[in-house]
Amino acid sequence: MSKKQSARFRPSSTRTVPRFAGVPTFLRLPAHDNPRDVDVMICGAPFDGGTTYRAGARFGPKGVRNASALTRGFHPAQGLDLFEHLRCADGGDVACIPMSVDRTLASITARTEQIIAGGALPVFVGGDHTISLGPLRALAEKHGPLGLIHFDAHSDTFGPAWDIDLHHGTVFRKAIEEGLLRPRDVMQIGIRGPFTAANDLDYARKAGLRIVMMDEIRNDLGAVAREIQARAGTGKYYVSFDMDGLDPAYAPGTGTPVPGGMNSYEALALTRALVGLDVVGIDIVEISPDHDPSGNTTLLAATLLTEMLASVAATRIAGAGARVRRATKRRTATPRPRTSTRRPKPRPKK
Numbered sequence: 001m002s003k004k005q006s007a008r009f010r011p012s013s014t015r016t017v018p019r020f021a022g023v024p025t026f027l028r029l030p031a032h033d034n035p036r037d038v039d040v041m042i043c044g045a046p047f048d049g050g051t052t053y054r055a056g057a058r059f060g061p062k063g064v065r066n067a068s069a070l071t072r073g074f075h076p077a078q079g080l081d082l083f084e085h086l087r088c089a090d091g092g093d094v095a096c097i098p099m100s101v102d103r104t105l106a107s108i109t110a111r112t113e114q115i116i117a118g119g120a121l122p123v124f125v126g127g128d129h130t131i132s133l134g135p136l137r138a139l140a141e142k143h144g145p146l147g148l149i150h151f152d153a154h155s156d157t158f159g160p161a162w163d164i165d166l167h168h169g170t171v172f173r174k175a176i177e178e179g180l181l182r183p184r185d186v187m188q189i190g191i192r193g194p195f196t197a198a199n200d201l202d203y204a205r206k207a208g209l210r211i212v213m214m215d216e217i218r219n220d221l222g223a224v225a226r227e228i229q230a231r232a233g234t235g236k237y238y239v240s241f242d243m244d245g246l247d248p249a250y251a252p253g254t255g256t257p258v259p260g261g262m263n264s265y266e267a268l269a270l271t272r273a274l275v276g277l278d279v280v281g282i283d284i285v286e287i288s289p290d291h292d293p294s295g296n297t298t299l300l301a302a303t304l305l306t307e308m309l310a311s312v313a314a315t316r317i318a319g320a321g322a323r324v325r326r327a328t329k330r331r332t333a334t335p336r337p338r339t340s341t342r343r344p345k346p347r348p349k350k
C-alpha cells in the first residue's frame with residue numbers, strides 16, 4: 001500500500017492532537033464508514049441484553065474508545081507498526097436494540113456482511129458475548145464453518161437460562177448447533193471453575209472442543225502459545241476474546257468475573273501467538289467500564305486489540321498458513337527501533 005493510503009487510515013499524530021485531546025475513536029483512528037477503503041473496520045456493538053449477571057457491557061465501546069488514548073502501533077514482538085500494514089478505521093457503532101437479542105444480532109450480521117463484501121476484516125468491540133453470533137453467522141455464510149480461538153473463563157456452551165436458549169453463556173453452543181464452527185478446531189483458553197455442577201463442560205467435551213484450563217496456561221504458557229500457532233494452515237479462524245478470561249485483579253470491569261484467570265502478560269503473549277492463522281474476524285467482549293474506576297480493563301482491552309491486529313499484520317506480510325516459518329524469520333530480521341534495549345551478545349558455541 002502507498003504511504004499516502006496508510007497515512008490516511010492510521011491513528012492521528014500525537015504531535016497534532018495530544019493523546020488526551022480530540023474526539024475519542026477506537027485506537028485514535030479516523031471515523032470512516034466505507035469498508036472498501038480499509039483493511040480493518042472496527043465497530044462497536046453496545047449491547048448487554050444477553051447478560052445473566054451484572055449488565056454494563058453496553059458501555060464497552062465507549063470505554064475502549066476513551067482508553068484508546070494510550071494505544072500505540074509499533075509491536076516489538078512482531079517487529080512492525082501495524083498501521084503501516086493495515087489501513088484501519090473506526091466504523092462507528094452497530095445499531096443495537098437494548099431489549100432485543102434477535103434484532104441486535106440481525107443488525108450485527110448485516111454490518112458484518114457489508115464489511116466483508118467491502119473486503120475488510122470485521123472487528124467488533126462488545127457488548128456482551130452474545131454479539132459474537134452476529135459476525136459468526138455472516139462469516140460462516142461466506143467461508144463455511146470456522147475454527148475458533150476463544151479466550152474466556154467460561155465455555156459459553158451452557159444450557160438455557162430461565163428457559164431462554166440464547167444468552168451470553170450459550171453463544172458457542174448455538175454457533176455449533178447452527179453449523180457455524182468446526183468443533184475440532186475450537187480452542188477455549190482460560191477456562192476455570194468453580195462450576196455450577198460437575199457436568200458444566202459436558203457439551204463442550206462431547207463436541208470435541210479443545211479446552212485449555214487455566215492450570216495449563218500457568219504450567220506452560222509457551223506450550224499453549226505453540227498449540228495456537230500449530231493451527232496455522234488448518235483453515236479460517238474467528239478470534240473471540242472475553243475479558244473475563246483475565247483475572248479480575250487485572251480486568252475487574254466485566255460482567256461475570258471469575259478469580260484465578262490470566263494476567264495481562266499471559267493474555268498478550270497468547271494473542272501474539274495468532275501469527276500465521278488465517279483470521280477472518282475478531283471480537284473483544286464483556287468490557288463493562290463502570291465496574292472498573294481504575295480504567296485498567298478498558299486500557300487492557302484496547303491493548304489486546306492492537307496486539308491481535310499486529311498479529312494479523314505480521315500474518316499478512318508473510319502469508320497465512322504454511323508460510324508461517326518465513327514470518328518468524330522476517331520478524332527477527334526486522335531492524336529494532338533505536339530506543340530498544342540491546343540484547344546481550346550470544347555466547348560463543350563450545
Ligand SMILES: [Mn+2]
Binds near residue numbers: 152156242
Ligand atoms: Mn464469554
